[in-house]
Amino acid sequence: MLWERAREPHAHRWSLPGGGLGDDEDVEASIRRQLAEKVDVRQLSHVEQLAVFSNPARVPGPRVVATAFLGLVPSHIDPVVPSDTAWHPVDALPATAFDHEAICRRARSRLASKLSYTNLGFALAPPEFTISALRALYSAALGYKVSATNLQRVLSRRGLLEPTGGTVQPGPSGGRPAALFRFVSGQMRVTDPFAVLRPPSTRSLGS
Amino acid sequence: MLWERAREPHAHRWSLPGGGLGDDEDVEASIRRQLAEKVDVRQLSHVEQLAVFSNPARVPGPRVVATAFLGLVPSHIDPVVPSDTAWHPVDALPATAFDHEAICRRARSRLASKLSYTNLGFALAPPEFTISALRALYSAALGYKVSATNLQRVLSRRGLLEPTGGTVQPGPSGGRPAALFRFVSGQMRVTDPFAVLRPPSTRSLGS
DNA sequence: CAGGTTTTCGCCTAACGGTCGAAAACGTGG
DNA sequence: CCACGTTTTCGACCGTTAGGCGAAAACCTG
Numbered sequence: 507m508l509w510e511r512a513r514e515p516h517a518h519r520w521s522l523p524g525g526g527l528g529d530d531e532d533v534e535a536s537i538r539r540q541l542a543e544k545v546d547v548r549q550l551s552h553v554e555q556l557a558v559f560s561n562p563a564r565v566p567g568p569r570v571v572a573t574a575f576l577g578l579v580p581s582h583i584d585p586v587v588p589s590d591t592a593w594h595p596v597d598a599l600p601a602t603a604f605d606h607e608a609i610c611r612r613a614r615s616r617l618a619s620k621l622s623y624t625n626l627g628f629a630l631a632p633p634e635f636t637i638s639a640l641r642a643l644y645s646a647a648l649g650y651k652v653s654a655t656n657l658q659r660v661l662s663r664r665g666l667l668e669p670t671g672g673t674v675q676p677g678p679s680g681g682r683p684a685a686l687f688r689f690v691s692g693q694m695r696v697t698d699p700f701a702v703l704r705p706p707s708t709r710s711l712g713s
Numbered sequence: 714m715l716w717e718r719a720r721e722p723h724a725h726r727w728s729l730p731g732g733g734l735g736d737d738e739d740v741e742a743s744i745r746r747q748l749a750e751k752v753d754v755r756q757l758s759h760v761e762q763l764a765v766f767s768n769p770a771r772v773p774g775p776r777v778v779a780t781a782f783l784g785l786v787p788s789h790i791d792p793v794v795p796s797d798t799a800w801h802p803v804d805a806l807p808a809t810a811f812d813h814e815a816i817c818r819r820a821r822s823r824l825a826s827k828l829s830y831t832n833l834g835f836a837l838a839p840p841e842f843t844i845s846a847l848r849a850l851y852s853a854a855l856g857y858k859v860s861a862t863n864l865q866r867v868l869s870r871r872g873l874l875e876p877t878g879g880t881v882q883p884g885p886s887g888g889r890p891a892a893l894f895r896f897v898s899g900q901m902r903v904t905d906p907f908a909v910l911r912p913p914s915t916r917s918l919g920s
Numbered sequence: 921c922a923g924g925t926t927t928t929c930g931c932c933t934a935a936c937g938g939t940c941g942a943a944a945a946c947g948t949g950g
Numbered sequence: 951c952c953a954c955g956t957t958t959t960c961g962a963c964c965g966t967t968a969g970g971c972g973a974a975a976a977c978c979t980g
Contacts (some may be wrong), residue, residue, distance in 0.1 A: 527767070527778070529769065529776065530769050531769065532767040532768050532769065533765050533767040533778070555764050555765060557762050558740050558762060558765060558780045560734070560739040560740040560780075561739050562736065562737050562738065562739065569736065571734070571740070573765045573767075619905070619906050621910070622906070622909055622910050623830055623906060623909065636927085637927080637928085638926080638927075644910070648910070648912075650912035651912070652910050652912075653968095653969070653970075654927080654928090655928085655929085655969085655970080655971090656910070656968060656969060656970085657910065658928090659967090659969095660909060660910060660967085660968070663966090663967075663968095675977085676925080676926065676927085676976085676977050676978065677925090677926085677978085678978075678979090679924080679925055679926080679977095679978070679979085680924070680925045680926070680976090680977050680978030680979070681924095681925045681926025681927060681976075681977055681978070682925085682926055682927040682928070682975060682976040682977055683926090683927080683976065683977065684926080684927060684928090685927080685928080698826070699826050699829070699830060700909070702829055702830070702867060702907075702936085702937070703828070703829050703851070703855070703859050703863070703864065703867060703937085704937085704938085705855075705857035705858070705859075843958085844958080844959085845957080845958075860937095860938070860939075861958080861959090862938085862939080862940090862959085862960080863937060863938060863939085865959090866936090866937080867936085867937070870935090870936075870937095882946085883945085883946050883947065883956080883957065883958085884947085884956090884957085885947075885948090886947070886948085886955080886956055886957080887945090887946050887947030887948070887955070887956050887957070888945080888946055888947070888955090888956045888957025888958065889944060889945040889946055889956085889957055889958040889959070890945065890946065890957090890958080891957080891958060891959090892958080892959080909967085909968075910968090911968085911969085
């Protein structure tokens, strides 16, 4: 989600939301406030620090050190945004201001990695979804097709997925009705990565 | 590696090295400068950003926002440090100043995770080492014993390990001479994580 | 009811990681 | 110099995991 700058520098280029750190807030509180103020994005399903961008020349004028965040919104949420703000697909970004394109690349890379070795998928998905829909989310985020069969099996084996019992009606072109799933409650936050080189003899998944 | 504070606040407590960001450097250049100035640590094998610590009350007095780093030094390096500075085992830290204990915990956790799903091990090991020595490093960093057999196989299968051909003489208690290994050159920086849910049909390990 | 479409499920296979134990190669003490 | 203890190395076994394929299920349209 980007907003179009009105003023120089970099007028008419697209920019990530953000702003100055307040005296009585930490950086996470600050970015949540910025998002709530500038655009109506309150239903963040996941927020994590990405990295500090501190090149002295990253913005013209006085020194600005930025703490970049990765923020995710479930796919069923479509927040109303101001007229100068719009959503953009991550693999077709417009001309961005400052180093914001590099920040977006880092965010995309981080998301792809964490989708694979944590349970972060819950942050992209609506409360209930079909395997096809989840597959589309994973494919879009990772940048390549994943197998629906394998996705369902991997997530199920990790104990993350749960059938709701419901189904959805097929589209106008027919097809078998798809079963609905949800992420099991209690797994709705990022857990430890699924590690190799585990501790001996106790088959725990986290540390 | 901690240094003992001489002045208030938190006098006589142990503190992570660090300092203010200069006008013409980014945060990574800054931490490398701090380490080179305050203590003689120039042979860092790996440096990465950990997180920003920005709680308004994390230090008394004026607001200080800290960008914490994880820095690794190979086990064969034993830098000479000033008299107020000393190495401490990460699972037996002394009383630390400010929020530095939380920073250490985060660093330790990050190291353990990355050891498992990346090739970060090279940053801990000397140029040549035995499997036993590597096993000790991994066990210390992870906090639990790992199998020497399994460690060698996993790292070899990932194409990270290479025998040098040399051996070391056994200790006074005997034993078979241990073969020497090295991390293959070209793998001496952190690569992409070894992901599950790979792209279809091309068996690549990165993205 | 035939044919097309989408989803689901079982099966097969390769790869991976955990474990164990035998064998190799060295010291030491009798 | 030989039996014994020690440490490392290596092969073997096995359960688990993931990728791939194709058949079956369940729906639509005409």
